[in-house]
């Protein structure tokens with residue numbers, strides 16, 4: 001039976017970034033992905049925004065991971081030729097209440113160490129985004145866009161170039177922790193033993209934790225649906241425009257994105273689901289979705305919308321509950337050689353390299 005130093009379960013952006021961080025320093029790093037390719041789920045079904053880090057409570061893992069991850073993601077993309085652009089973004093207030101929210105966001109961003117924040121009037125906003133409605137805007141210079149599929153594949157390629165073994169069609173099905181090794185069975189990868197196991201299974205991380213008898217976490221799938229504007233309307237937006245965030249903490253709100261390839265992407269909304277694999281049924285109607293977009297872009301009409309893709313957030317906050325939960329990165333209480341990453345919703349794409357550093361430190365301590 002093959003023996004690993006580390007097995008990472010899950011080939012999304014988080015698992016691949018962890019593999020890329022570990023492989024240069026460690027032999028026998030395995031990454032197991034249930035599906036035929038890495039990055040087929042949430043990591044490539046998102047907005048592709050490199051977030052700056054101003055939304056999250058100071059000191060939280062999300063705040064720290066996002067601010068550090070922002071810097072590391074730009075560095076990684078530049079070093080390995082991953083398509084990306086530091087576009088900056090506007091967060092726009094359309095009511096007096098939202099103006100107050102922008103004040104709080106500015107304050108929070110500064111506390112989190114986000115640089116390049118600037119408030120501007122609606123008139124100044126319209127010099128750059130002439131079609132966007134709004135009374136006040138917060139400009140965030142360090143936000144940007146990344147081609148997420150390329151990002152995930154490049155993390156995986158860097159890991160493989162340093163000797164990591166990446167197995168696809170390798171769903172972790174069973175685990176049996178022993179004193180020195182965890183024995184596992186994983187699809188086509190068969191049976192393996194490992195000194196450390198990292199659970200980076202995204203939406204299914206609670207189920208992987210349960211294989212170790214750990215049932216303290218439950219992931220609530222929350223779908224985000226996108227629409228695309230007709231090509232003839234893509235000129236209505238030049239960059240990245242967000243509303244004031246949903247005060248419930250459910251999402252950052254339906255935003256407008258001029259993509260790296262020149263289309264105008266709208267979304268995502270946020271809707272809790274029963275089924276973690278349900279990307280399509282009961283989508284929000286065109287009219288209802290368009291009404292959200294019109295708050296920022298009054299010119300856009302329902303007929304201008306084309307259905308787009310969707311992605312599913314791995315939320316630890318149940319439906320109806322106020323506030324967003326923080327990322328969880330923790331050793332299993334019963335089996336400390338097992339490290340879980342749970343509830344890695346937004347800004348997980350951005351924070352992945354920072355989470356990878358944190359996990360690399362835990363792995364190092366385990367193997368010492």
Ligand SMILES: Cc1cc2nc3c(=O)[nH]c(=O)nc-3n(C[C@H](O)[C@H](O)[C@H](O)COP(=O)(O)OP(=O)(O)OC[C@H]3O[C@@H](n4cnc5c(N)ncnc54)[C@H](O)[C@@H]3O)c2cc1C
Nearest residue numbers: 010012013014034043046047049172202224347348349350
């Ligand atoms: C609509 C939406 C918009 C978002 N926008 C942004 C954004 O703009 N910026 C940002 O920073 N973040 C954003 N996010 C968040 C970001 O996409 C996620 O935080 C990130 O992709 C999570 O990555 P992951 O590797 O944890 O999960 P995933 O990408 O889901 O990867 C987990 C992998 O584990 C595999 N797996 C599951 N179970 C097993 C098993 N038993 N054995 C083996 N493999 C298994 C899965 O097949 C999957 O490939 C968004 C999320 C959504 C849904």
